[in-house]
Amino acid sequence: MGVSLKDIAQRAGVSLATVSNVVNGYRPVGERTRQRVQQAIDELGYSPNLGARHLRRGRTGLIALAVPELTNPYFAELAEIAISEAAGLGYTLVMENTAADREAELALLDGTRQRVIDGLILSPVRIGREEVLARTAGGPLVLIGEGVYDVPHDHIAIDNVAASHAAIRHLVAIGRRRIAFIGATAGGDRQSAHLRVRGYREALAAAGLPYRPLLVARTDAFGRLDGRRAMHDLLARGDRPDAVFAYNDLVAIGALRALAEAGHRVPEDVAVVGIDDIEDGRFSAPTLTTIAPDKREIGRLAVRRLVARIEGAEVAGPLSVQTPFRLIRRESTGTPGG
Amino acid sequence: MGVSLKDIAQRAGVSLATVSNVVNGYRPVGERTRQRVQQAIDELGYSPNLGARHLRRGRTGLIALAVPELTNPYFAELAEIAISEAAGLGYTLVMENTAADREAELALLDGTRQRVIDGLILSPVRIGREEVLARTAGGPLVLIGEGVYDVPHDHIAIDNVAASHAAIRHLVAIGRRRIAFIGATAGGDRQSAHLRVRGYREALAAAGLPYRPLLVARTDAFGRLDGRRAMHDLLARGDRPDAVFAYNDLVAIGALRALAEAGHRVPEDVAVVGIDDIEDGRFSAPTLTTIAPDKREIGRLAVRRLVARIEGAEVAGPLSVQTPFRLIRRESTGTPGG
DNA sequence: CTTCGCCTGTATAACGTTATAGAGCCGCGC
């Protein structure tokens, strides 16, 4: 079908190996020969058959980024960054959607898929430390987010507890005392929610505020619909909070909607803070105060670590990296002066 | 490294070809032999090396979906559908981000990438009919959206003009007369915007309303920021519209934001309609009336057509398919009764 | 009894690449 090394070799009157060396620079080639070969390549429009190359090399040049939901803008923004970073390193990034499904995550961990992918970046949701430890086969694995800790793999995440502290401190600083949390799961299956609840409780304690279980609302998933439903639940309990800290921006936006539907003003009656800094939050009414992770850093680091492992390079530094974050004040907690 | 056909063949005491036939069912295998081979496969945990398979078959099993922006929820939602449809057909879908860049689109059309991908689903933005016609090499191509018409490729899109008519009819029905349009590009490079403007003009005419150039606002891109800026521009002209029809939901959401910032009420002062039915519009304040394309149908159809072409099947029906859409009334044009 | 065809299984040649062993040539030093 396409133009192969053989065609170039014939045209240039050299051997296959020489053409390969011109293309890959694995061994030096004489200047005259190189030019003849290069000319043949240009004329015939040769591009290597990656399948064959990778069969020979044992690598496919494909890495995967598996996220629980593509439609969460946080992951979409992360994906854009990771795709471009991977391209810069000569890799193609494949998106996988686990749909926050346990089976899907397990299948990715050590399924047949691994045979075609050089490495995997996974944002785990339904699996834990044991499942990751049980994995034996498959290429390098980089974990992102707060799902799994203490495993022998690279791990990139923000410091969730510190992030919660920052959010609560901000709410306390603007005079809120009855601060609710939305996003704790019923089961033990979403680790990051637990961490965020822990940060919430610790930060409340640090501020001298009591922890009230009635101000914690569970959700099944972490989308706008879940946030809206949980906020309505919270309001139905009769004990209205004066602030809400949400598991992420989507949940926060759902909460904003529920508050509007119930006739409460934000931030006057209830202040709202999310996490992720997705673009939606800059255009919601009111705009959303949020904890902004450094998505660029997370995406770049995850891809670089993975590629380094694939290529067998020594990777300096600890396995687990915490990336920076900052609090962005917007209307949902009252703007400082703009 | 992994377990190969050879290992299985040795274990089961048969030839390579027989194992291959058990795995692929290309040729019948005796029942006793089949069982022995199957047992060896289970014991050793064999899974085929896809690289080698595809080198031999001449296909990679990869198809690409190239969109102008991953962070537009419309494309994220479409991608989720397409990924799952492709998986069902035994293909892996790779996301490509053209970033609405002309060079990126051209590179995808006949670049080296094609060598590793069996086929491409492209949402063109900056290239036109000529560029697509100029393409000679590369696998099957399916176009989605309204960028390019009249080319010898499958094409899936909604009827843009009809969609515009529906939107305008709705605005007229609720008593609006000064209907603006946001999203026309300056250059000729975004075809769908022109079509939507055409639909807008025709529908105005059909409703007996004059076309006023001052009510058409250009944007460079089609995100929230662009919508916001364009809406501010429109308001700055002093000739306030009583309704806005936006190029898509993101632009509409940007416009909502600008209207709020300028102190106008929606829908009382200005009604707003978008296109895409992204989830954001169901949670904005106010919620967004929109033209909802059948994303599931578009995603499924695009993948199915592409796979059919790859596998050389006869594809019935015309190349160009128009998928259904419907108008969803929400708060931004005044809810009918809820 | 042959011939044909079917059934089951085998041997082997691709697919396009890269890595390895080695061939030819030249110049240098003994």
Place this chain on the structure above:
DNA sequence: GCGCGGCTCTATAACGTTATACAGGCGAAG
């Protein structure tokens, strides 16, 4: 004159799979 190392380049064996040609056995048809 000869051995030796360095420089180019070539020939070829993999990588793991699938498709093709073929071999052997056996029953049915001639």
